[in-house]
Amino acid sequence: MQFTIEYESENKINFLDITIAKEENNITFALYRKPTATYIIIPNGSWHTPGHKLAAIRYLFDQW
Secondary structure: OOOOOOOOEOOEEEEOOEEEEEEOOEEEEEEOOOOOOOOOOOOOOOOOOHHHHHHHHHHHHHHO
16 A cells, blocks of 8 residues: 655645644544536436436536
């Protein structure tokens, strides 16, 4: 197993899918989501299930 050190900015670092932050004497954790190409969605005419097709739409509405 090999580890690498990433640049730490503003006392925060992203590790796996968690953001770890140092605040005075406390350490806080938050969910980290990598920025993705959200403009790409499954076309309506595809054979994917309706739940998969609507997942991107639901995600975009939650971001507003």
